[in-house]
Amino acid sequence: MNPLKRLKAGVVLTVVLFAGLIGLAAHPVPSGESAKSDSCVAPEYRQFDFWIGDWDVFDVDNASTKVACIRVDRILDGCVLREDYQGTDSLKGQSFSLYDAPRKVWRQSWVTNRGRSLVLEGKLQGDEMVLAGAYKSASGEETLVRGIGGNL
Numbered sequence: 807m808n809p810l811k812r813l814k815a816g817v818v819l820t821v822v823l824f825a826g827l828i829g830l831a832a833h834p835v836p837s838g839e840s841a842k843s844d845s846c847v848a849p850e851y852r853q854f855d856f857w858i859g860d861w862d863v864f865d866v867d868n869a870s871t872k873v874a875c876i877r878v879d880r881i882l883d884g885c886v887l888r889e890d891y892q893g894t895d896s897l898k899g900q901s902f903s904l905y906d907a908p909r910k911v912w913r914q915s916w917v918t919n920r921g922r923s924l925v926l927e928g929k930l931q932g933d934e935m936v937l938a939g940a941y942k943s944a945s946g947e948e949t950l951v952r953g954i955g956g957n958l
Contacts, residue, residue: 846885853906853930854887854912857955863891893919912937926953 863874874893881888891899899918906913906927914937916924928937934956941949 846883846905848907850907850910851885853905854903854935857887857889857935924951926951928953 811815824884844850857878858880859878861878862872864874865871865873872894874891874897876892877890879888880886885904887903889899889901889903891897891901897918899916901916903912903914903915905911911927911929912935914926916922916926922941924939924941926937926939928935930936934954936949936952936954938952941951943949
């Protein structure tokens, strides 16, 4: 069999399987009619809403030094929080946060324009959202990262 045809067949099969997994194939939407997800309506999906908006980020050691601007909004029918990070040092990144209902945790995945990534997990503890994970530097050194946020 021609390797190119095999590749095309594999790609088509992968797309069909993925579409089936996320429900696209099982729930077609007539054109002109918008699909609205009702799977992210539980109160837990709103625990991180305090973060939505436009924010200035300042250096923890020098509160007068602005280091970035971020914008956080809801996407994917309200199921995901997207953060767009624009650093003053040309660092750019995006994170995607979602509530993993079966595991009862928040999961945040970060990617940057410098080829780095970070995955954090956690939950609401009292009035604070606490997320933690491990960051591995380019040299292979691992650093534990913990973020805490809440209504200010």
